[in-house]
Amino acid sequence: MSAPARVIVATGGHRDAAPFDGGRVAILVALVVAALGAAGFVFALVVDPRQALAGYLIAYFFAVTVLLGLVVFVMGGYAMNAVWPTAIRRVVEATFGCMPLVALLYVPLFWSADRLYPWAHPERVADHHTRELVRHKLHVMNAPFFYGRAVAFIVLWTVVAELLRRWSLRMDRPDAPDLKARLRMFSSVLLPLVGLTGTFASFDWVMSLSPDFYSTMYGLYTLSGGFVAAVGVIAIAVFAAQRSGWLLQVERSHWYALGRLLFAFLIFWAYTGFFQYLLIWIANKPIEAKFYLERIKPGDRWTSWFLVYGHFAAPWLVLLSYAVKRHRASVTAMGAWILACHYVDVHWLVAADRGAGTPWKWQDAPPLLLIVGLSVAFALWRQRGLLLSAYYDPDFVEATHYESR
Numbered sequence: 237m238s239a240p241a242r243v244i245v246a247t248g249g250h251r252d253a254a255p256f257d258g259g260r261v262a263i264l265v266a267l268v269v270a271a272l273g274a275a276g277f278v279f280a281l282v283v284d285p286r287q288a289l290a291g292y293l294i295a296y297f298f299a300v301t302v303l304l305g306l307v308v309f310v311m312g313g314y315a316m317n318a319v320w321p322t323a324i325r326r327v328v329e330a331t332f333g334c335m336p337l338v339a340l341l342y343v344p345l346f347w348s349a350d351r352l353y354p355w356a357h358p359e360r361v362a363d364h365h366t367r368e369l370v371r372h373k374l375h376v377m378n379a380p381f382f383y384g385r386a387v388a389f390i391v392l393w394t395v396v397a398e399l400l401r402r403w404s405l406r407m408d409r410p411d412a413p414d415l416k417a418r419l420r421m422f423s424s425v426l427l428p429l430v431g432l433t434g435t436f437a438s439f440d441w442v443m444s445l446s447p448d449f450y451s452t453m454y455g456l457y458t459l460s461g462g463f464v465a466a467v468g469v470i471a472i473a474v475f476a477a478q479r480s481g482w483l484l485q486v487e488r489s490h491w492y493a494l495g496r497l498l499f500a501f502l503i504f505w506a507y508t509g510f511f512q513y514l515l516i517w518i519a520n521k522p523i524e525a526k527f528y529l530e531r532i533k534p535g536d537r538w539t540s541w542f543l544v545y546g547h548f549a550a551p552w553l554v555l556l557s558y559a560v561k562r563h564r565a566s567v568t569a570m571g572a573w574i575l576a577c578h579y580v581d582v583h584w585l586v587a588a589d590r591g592a593g594t595p596w597k598w599q600d601a602p603p604l605l606l607i608v609g610l611s612v613a614f615a616l617w618r619q620r621g622l623l624l625s626a627y628y629d630p631d632f633v634e635a636t637h638y639e640s641r
Contacts, residue, residue, distance in 0.1 A: 237415055239265065243401045246556060248463045249494055250388075251481060251482060251484075251625065252482065252483070252484075252621070252623070252625040253627050254483070254620055254623075255623060256482070256619050256620055256621070256622055256624040257620065257621070258480050258482075258620075258622065259616035259617075259620060260468065262465050262612065262613075262616055263563065263612075263613045263616050263617055264607075266609045266613035266616070267609065267610075267611070267613045268455070268609075269571075269605050269608070269609035270579060270605065270608075270610045270613065271604045271609075272404070272605055272607050272609075273308070273603065273604065273605030273606030273607070273608075273609055274602075274606050274607050275283075275406055275512075275602075276601065276606075277602040277603050277606055278627060279602075280598075280599040280602055281472060283599075284599065285347075285351055285353045286352065286446060286586045286624055287597050287599040288599045288602075288603075289345070289347065289351055289352055290346070290352060290587060290597075290599070290600075291346060291599040291600035291601075291602070291603045291604075292345065292348075292607075293348060293352065293441065293442075293586055294343055294397060294582055294583050294586045294587060294600060294601040294603070294604075295600070295603040295606070295608070296338075296341065296342065296345060296436075296603070296606045296607060297441055297442060297458075297582050297586065298578065298579050298604070299338055299341075299607050299608065299611060300393075300437070300462075300467050301339065301434075301438075301458055301459060301462025301465070301578070301582070302462050302465050302469055302575070302578070303332050303334070303335055303338060303393070303397070303409040303466075304393065304430065304459065304462055304463075304466075304480045304564070305435050305459070305462040305463035305464070305465060305466025305469075306328050306331055306466045306470070307335075307393065307396060307400065307430060307465075307470065308333040308427065308430065308431070308459075308463060309321070309463070309466060309467070309541060310325060310332075310400055310423075311396075311400070311423035311426070311430065311555060312423070312427065312429045313325065313423075314416070314419045314420045314422075314423035314424070315420065315423045315424045315427055317420060319599065319631045319635050319638065320489075320493055320635050320638040320640075321628075321635070321636075322482075322626050322632050322635035323490055323625070323632070323635040323638065324470065324474055324483065324486060324490065324632045325404065325626050325629075326404065326477070326623060326624055326625050326626045327470065327474055327477055327593045327624065327625075328470055328473075329400065329401045329404055330473070330616075330618070330619040330622075330624070331469060331470070331473055331616045332615075333391050333401055333590040333614070333617055333618045334610075334611040334614045334615040334618070334620060335394050335398065336395040336398065337392055337396045337610060337611060337614045338611060339390045339391070339393075339512055341607055341610070342386065342390055343618070344387075346383060347569045347619065349379045349382060351381075351449025352445065353377075353382075353445060354366075354370055354374060354442055354445075354447040355370050355377040355378070355444060355447055356379060358370040358371050358374070360571065362448055365448075365523075366447055366448045369393040369447060369448055369449045369527055373447075377444055379442075380474065382578065383438060383583050385437075385440060386438070386440065386441070387432075389433045389434075389436070389437045389616030392429070392430070392433055393430065393433070393434075396430060396483075399418065399422065400422075400423075402419060403419055403621060404419070404629075407625075407629055408622070408623050408626075408627065409628060409630060414627055414630055416629075416631070421606070424432050431459065433452075434455065434458075434459050434462075435455025435456065435459065436455070438454055438458040438459070439454065439455060440587050442454075442458065442582075442586055443472050445586060446526075446527055446530075448523050448526065448586075449517070449523070449524060449526065449527040450524075451512050452522075453508050453511065453512040453515075454512070455510060456508050457508040457509055458475075458582075458585070459525040460501060460504050460505040460506045460508055461578050461581050461582075462554065462578065463499075463500060463505075464502050464504075464505055464574055464578070465574055465575045465577075465578035467494060467497045467498050467501065467568070467571060467574075468498065468571030468572060468573075468574045468575040468578075469571070469575060470571070470577070471491075471494050471498075471567050471568045471570075471571035471572075471640075472568055472571055472572055473504075474486055474490075474494075474568075475568040476563075477566060477624060478564070482624050482625070483624065483625060484546075484564055485625075485636040488562045488563075488564075489561065489562075489638050489639050489640040489641075490562075491562055491564050491567050492561050492562045492640050493562025493603070494567055494571070495555065495560065495562065495566075495567045495570075495641055496561060498551075498555060498561075498567065498570060498574065499552070499555040499556075499561065500573060502548065502551055502552060502574065503549075503552065503557065505579070506548040506552075508544075509636075510529070513528065517530065528560075530588040530635055531584060533588075535595060536587075536588060536594065536595045536596075539580060539583070539584050539596075540584065540596075540599050541550045541576075542580060543580065543584060546577060546580075547574070547577035547578075547580065551570055551573060551577075553569060563597060581601065581605070583595070583596070583603055585611075587600075591611060
């Protein structure tokens with residue numbers, strides 16, 4: 237019996253061998269959402285460019301951390317030679333298929349340095365000690381070098397994502413070459429580089445907004461939050477595919493694996509955040525404590541408490557349940573909740589210093605609608621006419637029989 241025939245017997249149908257032809261309505265809705273976001277963003281730029289660009293940075297960094305989490309999920313699966321992710325890998329690849337578009341969406345941020353970052357105008361920093369710190373960093377934190385690093389980071393991530401997707405798609409025919417060894421080597425070598433560039437991007441794009449704050453755990457905190465949010469995106473995408481009749485071979489054990497990943501990396505994210513806070517609290521240095529003091533001001537105190545209880549404690553208690561982690565709807569619901577919480581987390585990091593009043597501004601909504609809407613539409617459009625599962629992958633049959641208790 238040929239490999240495709242074995243897969244058909246294993247999955248009970250032929251649909252996973254057919255090209256994806258859905259998503260028309262979702263693409264249309266996403267484009268409408270993006271158009272509304274674009275109009276709102278243009279209006280926000282006219283009203284208050286600084287607040288508009290701050291909102292755009294929040295939405296962009298949120299999207300990038302989630303996409304990097306998706307890329308790391310696939311690369312980690314290859315590097316560990318794990319089999320079960322093969323059952324859902326193509327959905328993940330389809331989701332980060334929007335990476336080239338997201339790379340282009342960085343363009344508005346080329347005008348962000350003068351309006352957002354204190355290092356762009358050290359003479360405007362009121363505190364003498366902070367001003368000297370900013371000037372000391374100018375050989376690294378200057379606009380040409382800053383934007384040059386940003387372009388290098390984005391190009392690397394885009395190339396990695398595109399090669400992962402392209403080589404996987406090349407295996408989508410019965411007589412295709414087995415490229416798993418190439419993908420494993422590629423992932424093993426470049427996975428650390430993706431992590432390092434993600435860390436330095438978080439230093440550049442977000443941590444440098446607070447010129448007198450530094451933390452070596454900062455990048456790990458943001459990337460771990462992006463990874464657990466990415467697992468939430470995977471759950472949402474697989475759930476949507478199954479509701480449309482695709483990926484029916486994904487069963488309770490696969491959902492349990494996703495539920496375990498949500499649970500484990502939620503704890504890891506909280507661990508990095510808590511120990512970053514603990515070390516700063518123990519040191520009791522005003523220059524470091526200021527970062528947290530700015531985030532417990534009356535206008536934003538509720539966000540800090542929400543991250544403790546809404547982003548960690550409540551999902552942790554729910555995901556403790558074995559039954560919850562094996563149930564498709566509950567894993568998807570928790571994934572969607574954690575994804576939304578990750579946006580709040582990124583907002584908390586970026587928006588503490590936005591002037592008087594609450595750091596939550598109406599200018600935050602349009603960029604989020606624009607970036608998310610365009611990304612969803614582009615990812616669905618690119619996947620049309622292609623398989624929605626790694627049907628011809630040599631490990632696909634074994635992946636569909638994955639059992640975990």
